[in-house]
Amino acid sequence: MDENTNLLKNFIQRIIEEDISAGKNSGRVVTRFPPEPNGYLHIGHAKSICLNFGLARQYGGVTHLRFDDTNPEKEEVEYIESIKTDVKWLGFDWGDKMFFASDYFDKLYEYALVLIKKGLAYVDTLDAEKTREYRGTLTEPGKESPDRNRTVDENLELFEKMRNGDFKEGDCVLRAKIDMASPNLNMRDPVIYRIKFAHHHRTGDKWCIYPMYDYAHALSDAIEGITHSICTLEFEDHRPLYDWVVREADAPCRPQQIEFARLNLTYVVMSKRKLLRLVKEGYVSGWDDPRMPTISGLRRRGYTPEAIREFAARIGVAKADSTVDYALLEYCLREDLNRNADRRMVVLDPLKVIIRNYPENKTEWLDGENNPEQPDGGGSRKIPFSREIFIEREDFMIDPPKKYFRLSPGNEIRLKHAYYVKCVDYKTDGSGNVTEVICEYDPKSRGGWSEDGRKVKGTSHWVSAADAVECEVRLYSTLFIKPDPEEGGEFVHNINPSSLQIIEKALAEPSLAEARPGMRFQFLRQGYFCPDSLDSRDGRLVFNRTVTLKDTWGKISSRN
């Protein structure tokens, strides 16, 4: 369903198809997903993952998972596992094609030698500040470093010393010799190796020089035989350098870099830095907080991989910066959950109802269809009914506005799967709050329908007071109050103070006692919920609200 085969083609598919029909790369398609293991994956990465793996799948190719671990100071092993988990969870398989840029450190070093020998790279002793000065500005050309014209032998010797640890960090770097006057700053003799006496998670202390992204990434692609190297727009200006590197280093193949616009979503911040801040400053409980747009957060929230893949397919791929409406993500989610989540009844804000003509001490077990969207109704479960039940407080009004179909004095509604009940009385406390509603039921309406075909407009969910199971319910809404969290300059000022509302004692129908993490439910008339993977366990049920149901009445009533 989430295959984009019947969808219209995007510009990348068009490029690939042209390449295939032109016989380029012998018609092979090899893509890659190249995360840096320095953070958690988020929905924006999901777009890239679906794109890369989706393209390969569509054109009979393969996708490599390659960790871009060229900066030992920023990267950690713990992220590698989380990234693998997330990619797998999304439904993609890299087979035996998992690599690390660090796998190629030896080869990369050899390529550097090639460049030096061709007179296309040199060791520069300018310090970082001088290097910046010499680079020039956006409007002025740069100046050549005094070291730029060292002999090949000198460079070879110096680079060797760099590798051997004869210099301190910052003493010198290896630079590509391209053009200090280029209007593209990336071409002004970019640094390709720097000294770092840092322990690398895979190569240990073998190296004290580490390659820079532009150099390592291009050559890693080439080494792996990547045909289409798909990345985001900010690397567009790097493409000439990418091409220069693979060409001048005499790499075994020439992958093609293609850039697309990264995902932006309303009500969401996506940058690693900002997400980190949300975690570090305690605005959320962690990377997997159900309000986070991380894959782990979405997973814990109850999102399905299918919904995310469908979303990725629907948003398309283009080169124009854009911000997708969060409503589309929720639409994809509901579409999936509506089809697949079993229905249950849970009362979040209980109001007691006494059915005064129903026998005391009687309990009957009624059938409740699990999912009306399934051909056989998805099977059914038993629901106990008795004289004393709870309904949602907002499902009763003493003095209802017009078009209010729920319970009110004299009005009849249906209790889902049970009986028709009519409100005959109610009780209030000293301040006028309703404490109890008295109803009479129609015994002939068992199962929730009657032979006379009488119109009963409203249907409420309910739980039997004596049989209800207590649970905690966490109601989540958007983390930000503004569609553009950046509005006003500081995103933390737009944090939604009620993005999490905890209901400590909601009342659930007894079948929910069996709910376990990994299951997903629709709580009738409320939304979709799932047991929290961390906090829900036997004897202490905790549900996260994944997404609300569309709420037409809420819209009408709040509009007055």
Next chain:
RNA sequence: UGCCCGAUAGUGUAACGGUAACACUCAUGAUUCUGGAUCAUGUUUUGGGGGUUCAAAUCCUCCUCGGGCAGCCA
């Protein structure tokens, strides 16, 4: 005021020289044992000016607006 990229309903994305469409959102109605789902209907679109052409969202040109780039980050 350097270089690169972009601009199509409210939001995304299509149409690739032949007369603008799909989805989401929004609105209205039908239907419904979930005010859900489903079904039907509707509002709204090519940033601006020139040019090429029988014909331009598509090609050319100028402008405007938006984004990216001056890490020994990726």
